[in-house]
Amino acid sequence: MCGIAGLISLNRIRENGQRIKKAIVLQTERGNGLGAGYGAYGIYPGYESLYAIHIMAASEEAMERAALFIRRWFKVQKQEPIPVWDKIIRDHPYFQRFFVEPAALSQHCPGGRENEDDDVLEKMMLMNKEVCGAYAFSNGKDMGVFKGVGTPQEIYDFFMLDHYEGYSWLAHNRFPTNTPGWWGGAHPFNALDWSIVHNGEVSSYGINRRYLEGHGYVCHLQTDSEVIAYLFDLLVRRHGLGIADAANALAPPYWASVERMENHGQQERLRLLKIIYEQAMLNGPFAVLAAFSGGMFSLTDNTKLRPMTTASQDGYTYFASELSALYEMREDLQQIVTPRAGEPVVALFHEPAASGKGVAV
Amino acid sequence: MSIAIDAKGVDYRQLNELVRNCLSQGERHIIIKNVRGQRYLGAGLTAGDLLLEVEGVPGEDLAFCMGGPTVIVHGHGQNAIANTMDSGTVVVHGLGGDALAYGMRGGSLFIRDSVGYRVGIHMKEYRDMRPGVVIGGTAGDFLGEYMAGGTLIVLNRHNEREGVCGQADKTLATGIHGGEIYLFNYDVPGFLPGTGARLLPPDKADTGRVRSLVEKYCLYFGFDPKPLLERELVKIIPADSRPFHKFYCPAYPVNS
């Protein structure tokens, strides 16, 4: 059991973390104090074109090793500690952030900008594998993940999220079951501009992971949720699937439903998605909230074994595990939408970001 | 005479303690205001003459294992309402979530609008205890799965044609071996009913039990029962009390 909350301003109106915090704190009972986290988009104005790498490290030496690694592969425009209020949680890792652009792009990536993302992700995975004691937990542009071991209120205060202004926010409250509660294991999980929070268990993890490893991803967190962020990165960014196709690949309708569809074009498309992406399909109970540069969407397993409720009003869309939490973000909601099993609720920004790439729906 | 409790920002344990205190002081009409996600309201309460009114959105497991009181929610409900409920009445002026009325043994549950998945799983009856559930809108997959007793009504108030009681193959009333499900104004697609479910042809609401439950529903929410009851309805009953007896065979020889 875990709690999820999200909000997005379709017009990219920025706000601090107060509303999202209220929504996730209301769901405190869904966690056990061993993990909480937030993801925020649009929080680094002035640095929109740079990859914002968030690092946690077990020691100053480990942070130094991480910094060396980053300087070796990237051109660092800015490096600074991530401000934390350590009176809240005294026993915590070191945090730094680096705003970077790939340094050796011209030599190493003849494909130019198209390959920048691949390069950054590859280096981040390499770093997480090889630099002992340090972990890059967020590497997208103009966004950041803030997470750790604590309650949602503690983690919010620890990272002082009152001081960030973002136009889309997601939050998670963790009840770790299969893996230990540690700072890196908290949600959201991030890969480039994708961040996901997840309530559930990925019974298909074994094959999802092998599939991703076959495509060059390194799963090192011992946490099933990690694969979801990579799967979206692979399917949407690298394979060019739209959100609807990606959702249908990860949480497809049953074969029985596909085979009796009357729209034969759609039927064949679903068949192909199910056949081609069999190993990407997520099995097990889950509700996922995914944020990316183009917006935010929720997805549940196709038996709907985990809860998800949403509401849209006046240019905002809200998501939460529990219906009551929606009202924490807005008191006067007019209409609640509870998505059907496997049916994504998609909220896209009205205007794409200046630096953002278009994503089909 | 009633007493009001302000639940704003109050932890559920404290809130339930307040309710129990009021109850022990003889209060029989308790109004809880500004409820937002507090769990277990009404759970385990047994005062048959208690009226508990909830303003806002109560959290999970509302009326869990409740035996007697009437709970009226002025707002939406969440998941697992009337879980393993023994008797009493729950009325929700809005939506209901997933897994409502799980293992419900008696009493009644009225949801004004639609509900989520896995509603009425393993509802059962015992002696004179017979649960009744009325859903005003539609329901998701796995409605009435393993149902062993009681009456489950999907009123389909807006006369939807799709997704009235789920949409995945063989998930409606699968494994039903007791009780009855009524679906109003819905031509059940052939792929929906699961193993063990038997569909009876369309009929009018002629049984007293359906009529009385629907009338109560209308009374609570202020609808006119007449046009609702005039519509056709289908009934689902168990085909057999042992739908899966052919599934197993003894691993070693036995004399039958």
Place this chain on the structure above:
Amino acid sequence: MKLRAEQPGGRALYRPVFDRTLCIGCGECVRQCTFNEIRLDSRNEKRVPHAAGKACGACHRCEVMCPRGAVYIGERPLALRPHAVWSQEAVMRVHLQAASGAVPITGFGAGSDIPVYWNRLLFNACQVTNPSIDPQREPMETTTYLGRKPENLKEADGFKASQLLRLNLPLVFAPMSYGSINLRLQKALAITAREKGILWYSGEGGLHKELYDYSDWAVLQIASGRFGINPDYLTKARAYQIKIGQGAKPGIGGHLPGEKVLEGVSRTRMIPVGSDAISPAPQHDIYSIEDLRLLIYAVKEASGGKPVCVKIAAVHNVAAIATGIVHAGADMVYLDGYRAGTGATPAIVRDNVGIPLELALAAVDQRLRGEGIRHKASIVAGGGIADSAAVMKAIALGADAVAIGTAALISCGCHGCQRCHTGKCPWGLTTNDPDIAERLDVDWAVERLSNLVDGWLHEMKEIMGLNGIYDIGSFRGNRLLLRGVGLSPKELEILGVRHAGE
């Protein structure tokens, strides 16, 4: 010195034992025994059966057919001093060869004490964090597509799902040729495959006209003997299988003795009645991987682009060989493991050549992934699959589908007497003798085969459900669902499985 026939080698290890108080002397056992083991004697006006003690192979036909339940099969072991090398088997085989100067042949799959890894692997199950799924009441899907698939959606332009082979469950009937089994049994397999939405593999005996109606569920074989292969054959299947090797006899050819080549076999294989049907060890047009490629594309070209499967025995270098096969254009790789059955193989080959399917399958799946070509071919794994748990373990190791041969024969009466090559199968399965073959009723065989498939499917769904998985696709290659017990780190590494407790 002259040895008597009762010396080891000429002696049966089993014999029918009669209960004379129940026996009515009807002689049914005599009629049922195709090996002339039983004779009726008259004693005091009463007819009494006697066993010769020479040829009983424990087929249990007499026992099952006796109307009075008056006979059962007893063991008659050769009492030897216990010895790790000179076992009963070893001593008897030496005697047999000393008497004959020949190569002992047998049917069935290897029964040696090489580890059966299926028995060392255990499944996981849901507890608390994810709900199990009850397959009797909730959707549980086993639909499986076999063949060459696009790597991603971008590559799928012009690709259609119908180009693949669709199975309702990931089970197929292993290749058994018409000739090695008779037409009745092959027909029963074909009918069952069609009814259940799975596949039957023909083996290398051609396709009898009576089975044309079932050819959409057939994978027809092309092997070194090229029996019955003509332009018509190349239009009559869902897919084709080029057989390179068999798990029961890797590296050697086959030989259907002339006695089994009767009229029907002759017509279907397109060879004269009574002639030996010899399948050479290699296909003499395939001496290299590029030759294999040549044949794969020849079959595709001549058959209108049907998928092509290549069957190999699991041998030491199987992963590299499979990789080559996929690069050569095969749509499916059929892995036949060490324990795979057969109608006839030299016992010395059956028991000493090849590697266990479990290790081969794990190695091939991992290697194809490493090469980035796993999507280009499906893996069908067979050889010693005795229950649905082995099916699911094979799927979890990475098989797309699993083949059963011996289990299918057993469901139709076989008791494993291992004398398929004699042409005298008392159950009417591996014989073409019309009088004996008549013992197999096609409808009955279909019912038995269907029941077996149904029963296993129930169990497979149960295993998926208790792991919280509703679609077999998430089980496939999901080795985290397995744990090994009592296996060495090397074995675990190859299987890609963690040890229990980890």
